[in-house]
Amino acid sequence: SKRYTITLLPGDGIGPEVISVAKNVLNLAATIEGIEFKYQEMPVGGNALDLTGVPLPEETLSAAKQSDAVLLGAIGGYKWDKNEKHLKPETGLLKLREGLKVFANLRPAVVLPQLVDASTLKREVAEGVDLMVIRELTGGIYFGQPRGFGTNENGEEIGFNTEVYAAYEIDRIARVAFETARKRQGKLCSVDKANVLEASMFWRKRILEIALDYPDVELSHMYVDNAAMQLVRNPKQFDTIVTNNIFGDILSDEASMITGSIGMLPSASLGESGPGLFEPIHGSAPDIAGQDKANPLATVLSAAMLLKYGLGEENAAKRIEAAVLDTLNRGFRTVDIYSSGTKLVGCKEMGEEVLKSV
Amino acid sequence: SKRYTITLLPGDGIGPEVISVAKNVLNLAATIEGIEFKYQEMPVGGNALDLTGVPLPEETLSAAKQSDAVLLGAIGGYKWDKNEKHLKPETGLLKLREGLKVFANLRPAVVLPQLVDASTLKREVAEGVDLMVIRELTGGIYFGQPRGFGTNENGEEIGFNTEVYAAYEIDRIARVAFETARKRQGKLCSVDKANVLEASMFWRKRILEIALDYPDVELSHMYVDNAAMQLVRNPKQFDTIVTNNIFGDILSDEASMITGSIGMLPSASLGESGPGLFEPIHGSAPDIAGQDKANPLATVLSAAMLLKYGLGEENAAKRIEAAVLDTLNRGFRTVDIYSSGTKLVGCKEMGEEVLKSV
Numbered sequence: 254s255k256r257y258t259i260t261l262l263p264g265d266g267i268g269p270e271v272i273s274v275a276k277n278v279l280n281l282a283a284t285i286e287g288i289e290f291k292y293q294e295m296p297v298g299g300n301a302l303d304l305t306g307v308p309l310p311e312e313t314l315s316a317a318k319q320s321d322a323v324l325l326g327a328i329g330g331y332k333w334d335k336n337e338k339h340l341k342p343e344t345g346l347l348k349l350r351e352g353l354k355v356f357a358n359l360r361p362a363v364v365l366p367q368l369v370d371a372s373t374l375k376r377e378v379a380e381g382v383d384l385m386v387i388r389e390l391t392g393g394i395y396f397g398q399p400r401g402f403g404t405n406e407n408g409e410e411i412g413f414n415t416e417v418y419a420a421y422e423i424d425r426i427a428r429v430a431f432e433t434a435r436k437r438q439g440k441l442c443s444v445d446k447a448n449v450l451e452a453s454m455f456w457r458k459r460i461l462e463i464a465l466d467y468p469d470v471e472l473s474h475m476y477v478d479n480a481a482m483q484l485v486r487n488p489k490q491f492d493t494i495v496t497n498n499i500f501g502d503i504l505s506d507e508a509s510m511i512t513g514s515i516g517m518l519p520s521a522s523l524g525e526s527g528p529g530l531f532e533p534i535h536g537s538a539p540d541i542a543g544q545d546k547a548n549p550l551a552t553v554l555s556a557a558m559l560l561k562y563g564l565g566e567e568n569a570a571k572r573i574e575a576a577v578l579d580t581l582n583r584g585f586r587t588v589d590i591y592s593s594g595t596k597l598v599g600c601k602e603m604g605e606e607v608l609k610s611v
Numbered sequence: 612s613k614r615y616t617i618t619l620l621p622g623d624g625i626g627p628e629v630i631s632v633a634k635n636v637l638n639l640a641a642t643i644e645g646i647e648f649k650y651q652e653m654p655v656g657g658n659a660l661d662l663t664g665v666p667l668p669e670e671t672l673s674a675a676k677q678s679d680a681v682l683l684g685a686i687g688g689y690k691w692d693k694n695e696k697h698l699k700p701e702t703g704l705l706k707l708r709e710g711l712k713v714f715a716n717l718r719p720a721v722v723l724p725q726l727v728d729a730s731t732l733k734r735e736v737a738e739g740v741d742l743m744v745i746r747e748l749t750g751g752i753y754f755g756q757p758r759g760f761g762t763n764e765n766g767e768e769i770g771f772n773t774e775v776y777a778a779y780e781i782d783r784i785a786r787v788a789f790e791t792a793r794k795r796q797g798k799l800c801s802v803d804k805a806n807v808l809e810a811s812m813f814w815r816k817r818i819l820e821i822a823l824d825y826p827d828v829e830l831s832h833m834y835v836d837n838a839a840m841q842l843v844r845n846p847k848q849f850d851t852i853v854t855n856n857i858f859g860d861i862l863s864d865e866a867s868m869i870t871g872s873i874g875m876l877p878s879a880s881l882g883e884s885g886p887g888l889f890e891p892i893h894g895s896a897p898d899i900a901g902q903d904k905a906n907p908l909a910t911v912l913s914a915a916m917l918l919k920y921g922l923g924e925e926n927a928a929k930r931i932e933a934a935v936l937d938t939l940n941r942g943f944r945t946v947d948i949y950s951s952g953t954k955l956v957g958c959k960e961m962g963e964e965v966l967k968s969v
């Protein structure tokens with residue numbers, strides 16, 4: 254039987270609760286499909302800060318690098334909010350992405366028929382939304398140098414960052430995006446601000462260059478402000494979206510909220526080779542941590558992405574996805590997606606119901 | 612009687628049609644309130660490119676600077692889309708903002724009871740939305756140096772921009788925001804990405820500093836990705852939002868689309884002193900230009916903002932706002948806001964109906 258090592262990073266807040274459910278689901282699906290997992294659980298984020306004084310201990314990064322895939326819960330909490338930058342939980346996550354070189358962040362936003370009423374958008378607008386945001390994750394203004402604080406030529410205090418993209422960074426994310434679009438509806442929309450920013454003009458130029466290799470994919474370009482509008486006006490117009498780190502941060506979150514069920518949404522972060530990083534798109538929700546109220550399905554679906562994109566284990570992935578749908582069809586809902594007529598369950602019970610459906 | 616000089620910049624696409632309507636409405640309201648206007652009409656954007664070879668001729672900028680207020684239609688069109696950066700219509704607009712030093716962009720997003728169904732959001736979510744986005748307009752990544760194209764230390768081609776804010780730039784937009792919030796519901800939400808960007812950390816630090824002078828305003832901070840979500844989830848939670856140039860570009864457009872009636876939304880761009888710049892938030896809509904289909908109300912309401920914020924002529928401003936509401940109440944709609952049971956009119960006829968209500 255095939256064997257893989259998985260690094261589990263439960264993180265903070267509701268992280269441990271949702272990771273525990275996802276691990277059980279992974280295990281059962283694996284057993285059925287003849288896969289064997291070895292797990293190593295490591296600290297990251299706020300809990301790593303408390304334990305070791307840094308948000309990403311060396312041991313965590315090297316364990317992650319040596320494993321076949323990494324499953325993360327969530328990081329952050331009020332407790333560490335005022336920390337200096339290098340001691341923020343978020344910095345641990347950014348270092349993890351950088352360390353694993355996972356430059357391609359895949360964020361599906363799907364409105365399931367069972368949950369269409371959870372969207373704040375009208376039924377006819379939300380129904381059938383099925384888009385994928387592909388966000389560049391290890392470049393741009395998040396990592397660009399120079400950055401920091403200083404003074405300008407008039408002696409005024411300033412804070413500054415650099416938005417910068419090199420050709421290879423754009424080319425590789427473009428290829429992931431075109432390949433992904435090709436497997437979906439064949440439509441790719443590249444989002445930039447090429448009417449103002451040189452970094453975006455260069456982005457668009459490279460996208461057009463790579464597009465020559467994908468004549469079968471229908472490419473369009475959209476300015477980021479317009480994209481923010483179009484996601485609200487008519488999200489169904491989108492199939493695959495590719496964009497830079499900061500625009501992707503904003504637009505993927507907007508797209509996820511349009512589904513109304515961010516407790517359901519997984520993500521995958523992939524590099525050229527080496528382990529991928531899989532995590533729910535929701536945060537650590539410190540206000541409900543430890544109360545068995547969290548929706549574990551985003552993490553369960555992240556585990557499915559881990560199987561599919563991280564290990565190429567499509568069957569096990571499909572088994573988990575089907576189990577989630579079946580559980581929803583049987584009426585089980587955590588509080589974030591509850592509506593009258595459905596059965597309200599906690600995090601653990603939701604996990605048990607999914608296991609029954611695997 | 613009071614006399615003012617207004618620079619009219621009709622611009623491209625539907626710009627001339629909507630400016631013509633707004634001018635008539637301005638004139639009538641002015642006459643009734645004992646105000647006299649002198650107009651000077653100047654080229655900007657694509658039409659300036661065609662006429663003079665540059666998107667913002669010297670004459671246009673100096674006329675604008677010497678007038679009491681500037682009313683702009685819209686700029687841009689397919690024809691100039693592939694132009695080099697310094698020959699883009701957009702560059703004319705950016706130079707105009709820079710030249711007039713209008714650092715504070717006020718963008719109200721209001722869901723009128725008459726138009727609540729135009730929103731793609733559910734009635735209960737859209738109803739009663741009344742927020743104001745205050746966007747910093749002459750700084751940040753739009754204008755930051757260094758910018759351009761080059762090569763990095765590995766000889767790779769790059770494109771880059773600089774996000775930079777000096778203390779005085781943040782302080783002055785903060786004051787506008789606190790003053791505005793004070794006149795509204797007293798709630799100000801500052802949007803940044805202070806968990807990642809130094810420019811945002813510095814932004815937040817200065818906002819907190821200026822906040823000491825406004826203890827009566829309830830200040831909160833939100834990350835930009837979360838703000839993009841919250842605008843979809845529950846836009847009513849917001850009163851006044853203040854943010855940087857690029858985040859403001861994205862969020863104000865998202866907020867406007869949430870109202871469902873971007874053909875209705877005005878904006879004001881103000882400096883410390885000197886003339887303000889007033890323009891509808893919609894674009895030049897080249898696809899419907901010259902067809903008498905445009906909604907002139909955003910420009911009419913921009914004229915009202917011109918009277919209120921630009922000239923301090925509150926009575927004339929209120930007269931125009933009331934006339935717009937009355938026209939909607941009498942059932943007149945351009946095609947963008949039409950719904951069954953209302954009276955479909957073109958741009959000109961809408962203008963005539965507003966005149967009857969002034």
Ligand SMILES: CC(C)[C@H](C(=O)O)[C@@H](O)C(=O)O
Nearest residue numbers: 343344346347502806807836
């Ligand atoms: C926590 C934060 C640093 C992170 C980001 O901005 O990338 C988060 O918002 C995300 O999108 O994963």
Ligand SMILES: CC(C)[C@H](C(=O)O)[C@@H](O)C(=O)O
Nearest residue numbers: 448449478701702704705860
């Ligand atoms: C046309 C463009 C340069 C402009 C901007 O990005 O500021 C527009 O989107 C706006 O918001 O007024």
